Amino acid sequence: xxxxxxxDSQVPxxxxxxxxxxxxxxxxxxxxxxxxxxYPNQGLQLLLKYLSGSTLVESINGFEAExxxxxxxxxxxxxxxxISDTAEYFCAVSRPGTASKLTFGTGTRLxxxx
Amino acid sequence: xxxxxxxxxxLVMGMTNKKSLKCEQHMGHRAMYWYKQKAKxxxxxxxxxxxxxxxxxxxxxxxxxPECPNSSxxxxxLHALQPEDSALYLCASSQEGSAGYEQYFGPGTRxxxx
Numbered sequence: 001x002x003x004x005x006x007x008d009s010q011v012p013x014x015x016x017x018x019x020x021x022x023x024x025x026x027x028x029x030x031x032x033x034x035x036x037x038x039y040p041n042q043g044l045q046l047l048l049k050y051l052s053g054s055t056l057v058e059s060i061n062g063f064e065a066e067x068x069x070x071x072x073x074x075x076x077x078x079x080x081x082x083i084s085d086t087a088e089y090f091c092a093v094s095r096p097g098t099a100s101k102l103t104f105g106t107g108t109r110l111x112x113x114x
Numbered sequence: 115x116x117x118x119x120x121x122x123x124x125l126v127m128g129m130t131n132k133k134s135l136k137c138e139q140h141m142g143h144r145a146m147y148w149y150k151q152k153a154k155x156x157x158x159x160x161x162x163x164x165x166x167x168x169x170x171x172x173x174x175x176x177x178x179x180p181e182c183p184n185s186s187x188x189x190x191x192l193h194a195l196q197p198e199d200s201a202l203y204l205c206a207s208s209q210e211g212s213a214g215y216e217q218y219f220g221p222g223t224r225x226x227x228x
Contacts, residue, residue, distance in 0.1 A: 032214050043118070043204055043219030044157065051214050090156055094213040099169055100145060102217065104156035 002027035006105035021076040023091030033074040034092040118220035137188040137205030145211035146188040149204040164211030
């Protein structure tokens with residue numbers, strides 16, 4: 001079975017500052033990795049995903065994440081955050097070749113202030 | 115149209131009531147999901163339907179009964195719920211039911227059991 005650890009439950013940051021949200025996973029087999037974002041009173045939206053190929057994946061709104069197999073990590077980064085990035089961020093994994101069953105981390109609350 | 119709609123947005127029910135949650139998507143997706151999300155927690159998978167057949171039941175109590183009348187609709191029938199079942203219920207869909215496909219989430223139904 002796989003598991004996901006998001007060590008930071010909250011990350012406060014000032015607007016225009018860089019941010020990194022950490023995600024580590026544990027699995028004995030290869031995995032697919034995802035970052036989802038949940039804005040207040042909304043459902044989840046996919047930010048980006050890693051299935052295979054280039055280890056650096058990017059989203060359309062400036063976020064990027066790098067798959068590091070040796071460190072079993074998939075940290076999310078943004079060089080300059082905006083107030084509108086305030087949300088809950090969930091890292092998730094699933095197993096290739098199986099049914100689409102996402103295992104989520106506990107989430108990181110990104111709080112951006114002026 | 116990349117939208118998953120859920121009705122109602124809010125629901126308050128007593129422990130002896132019977133109610134249903136509804137979910138609809140018109141993206142031609144063949145997999146649909148129900149998740150339960152408690153406050154400040156990640157979503158927990160409840161059921162997966164693939165090609166209108168139940169493919170995953172995560173040992174959910176029988177007081178929750180899913181139904182997939184057609185490929186666009188997903189219902190969750192509720193009966194004799196407990197106060198601890200109060201949560202945000204999220205519906206999602208994906209193109210296929212295998213791992214790696216993006217799941218599109220609805221905004222959720224916030225359920226309160228009194």
